[in-house]
Amino acid sequence: MSFRWFGRRRRSEELNEELKSHLAMATEDRLQRGEPQIDAANAARREMGNFLLIREITQDMWGGRWWRDLLEDVQYGLRVLCKDPRFLSVAVLTLALGIGANTALFSIVNGVLLNPLPYPHPEELVTLHESKPNFSTGSISFPNFLDWQKDNQTFSSMAVQRGTSFILTGLGEAEQIDAQFVSSDFFRQLGVVPVIGRDFARGEDLVGAAPVAMITAGFWKRKFDSASDVIGKNLTLDGKAYTIVGVVPANFDLLGAMRSRELYVPVGQWNNPILMNRAAGLGFHGIGRLKPGVTVAQARGDMERVTRNLAQTYPDSDKGIGAALIPLRERVLGQVQPFLLLLFGAVGFVLLIAGVNVANLLLARSTGRAREFAIRMALGAGRGRILRQLLTESLLLAVIGGGLGVLLAAFGTKAALRVLPETLPRSAEVGIDARVLVFAAGISLLAGIGFGLLPALKISKSGAQAALKEGGRGGSGTRHRVQRALVAAEMALALVLLIGAGLMIRTLGALWNVNPGFEPKNVLTFGFALPSAMSGANADSVRAALREVHEKFAAAPGIQAVSFSWGALPLSSDDEWLFWIDGQPKPASENDMNWALNYVVEPDYLRIMGIPLKSGRFFTGQDDERARKVAVIDEALASKFFPGIDPVGKRLHLNSTDQLVEIIGVVGHVKQWSLDADQKESLQAQLYTPFMQLPDKAMAQSSSGIGVLVRSQNSVAVFDSVRRASAEMSSQQVVFGAQSMKEIIANSLSERRFSMILLGIFAGVALVLASVGIYGVISYVVGQRTQEIGVRIAMGAQRSEVLRLVLRQGVTMAALGAGIGLAAALPLTRLMQTLLFAISAADPLTYFCVVALLLGVSIAACWMPAYRAARMNPVDALRYE
């Protein structure tokens, strides 16, 4: 290419010389005929004609004209652009912002939605759940899972997993480790190969198998410095020795797992007494790999058969229980898809505004260049040629802006990922790849052509003569009309974004004002485990140890009240018990019993959480293991099972703990599931039982981990005081995972908050760009009308009139844009209905505030040029050219 270009240059010089020699010979002939020197040269030149034109059309014969023009246009365009660095930087930065934001968001969408899952044949993977009357995707009991695994004909493998935690001792200070129970095929079916050592073997997940564990590469590095002799070593988890058999690769991450795990243990090692109880879900969820060629529908049919047989064999526990199969991809992406698409739409609007701004800049600038183009046209440049020149310039802008935009995106994506909700799956896979670059190049070209074409057409159409006559000022009315329309369009786009952001702000405000049924302020929650030497101790000694811990915590500085907690915790974890009302016959099967959310707490729980007591009383210290068994219910349970009756004094059979409890009080309902959609969940009934009345088996088990809630003045400082109190008792007992109740609520809103922040940022950028746009056009119009305004002032027009005149122009544009924006926002915001809470997509207050904001900002943007116009010295203005 460059070689050919070089050759062309030499040929061009040669042609020049050839024509000059022609001229010289013609002159020489005339001289010899006796013509005077000057006449001869002039006549020869006249005879020859337009030297440059001849050269031009002769060069056309060489071919490759297209490339030559392009290179010339690019050179010329660069020269022109560099001559006006202010224009260049504003246009390029505007485009870079628009393209960068789009590219950043696209790289997220690309990583999260478009890339395939990082497992071999991801389309064969489905998640497995039990469908139960209360839960469409409930957890699977281990015995049912074993039968599913054995009886199905459509899966090549199946596995279950469940998060857990262990207290690790014997390797430095005792610490709490996040771990996962998995069944044998778990890693194999996901295509995960151990870095060293081996995978779990079939049958190793059953109860009674030898205790083994696999550790993650991170844990391996942290605790063993990645030494290869780790295989076969022992780990002490909850006081039991496990043999390390393999190391899981560092990049392995189960999609949808909220926390990273450090080690994996076969399910059968769980010392939960009801692990083999067929009715106990225990939080196991499954993942299965379909046999090649089997569809999800076929697998559903197969599992339907399997679960029907189980229901016949075990009617007590399995009646009404089916299998729910959801393709992994759908499960992982289902929730974030609408949210990401909303953001994508928002960021597309920002690009449009950026492009419109650049189009406007080009238009405004083109008037200054009208003379240049008029001269070129008069010299014989075709309209198409000028159009091409202008398009080349706008494409150059787009390419520079796009390059800068990709750089911005590379940094922006990293920043965005830091504030992304943790629930966003696969964020590790987000980055700039070839697809992202193609996308960026595509939108840059589109932006360049799209926003360069309008001004280019406009200029090339305006006649050469008109422009020359207007003395390069070219103040034709139509051009202003186009610019005004573009600004109005920007305003409309910005308004739509602002309304979206406004609705999200109102939604979050409304959610923060939702009464969760408890007082989250100054409540701290954390996990606690007794020394692992206590595992295997009997219930009485655990109870005694926990009582001592309770005393110690309650006495720690800053703490006002302490309660242990087991079971459900509002907005963070749930746990359910089965019950039936005393006086009614015991239901034949568990399916006919009733579910209630269970909260196992201590007397101060009510005070800590600020839950109102409605009738009767709450627990006291006397409601201990020796007293008669009691319970407190919430209003939802009361109104559902005791409508119109006073439940206090009534008794319930608790199936899960095999206790008969007397209801001693009723408390207010607490939002367990979420702030916004709590009522949509079918399970509302809530049941409280005293911690000290936990059955012995559960009490013994609780030594390995329970929740603690404390009320204090300052939840951050108080955790240090708790940790000190715990360490004073024993270095082997562990406090972990401190989280204030406020944080728990904030986390439950994180996805919405993220949408709000991003929409807010985009809307802010859009507003700034749009006000730059309106400022630019008004300044430009004022500049065009300088002479006219000068005449007006000289003729005695009041300065305030001039100010009003200019401002009116700006406000008209903004108002027009606002009108169009409102009309567009009404249908568009309805698309984000699912993200809204307690307000309508047509919320009048939001609309009003946003329109007021937009008009206010527009007036502010027009103020400077208007003020300048009003202050103008008429003498200077009339001289202005």
Place this chain on the structure above:
Amino acid sequence: MAKLQYQNRIELLQGTLDLMILQTLQWGPQHGYGISLAIRNRSGEMLQVDTGSLYPALHRLEKQKWVASEWKVSENKQRAKYYRLTAAGKRQLAQERSRWQQLTEAIAGVLEHSRNETES
């Protein structure tokens, strides 16, 4: 069909400059100015070759490899680019000459015919 014939005719007429250039070069290599002089002289000052047509035509012919060029110094000690006929150019000249022959005969036929008509 009619359109094709029309195009042929235009081509022939357009090709007359090429034909004259090729013919001029048959008598020996010549530079652009010399070619224009030769055509003017041989046509009895009737044909003035426009420089704006001559050079594009020369470069076109060179691109088609019917002529080749080299820089030489003229009798008047003027450096000039000389064109000469190539073998392909000679074949092309023969072809164009016969087509020119056909064309003039055809035009003559038409003119004869119309004269007869007007006489009768």
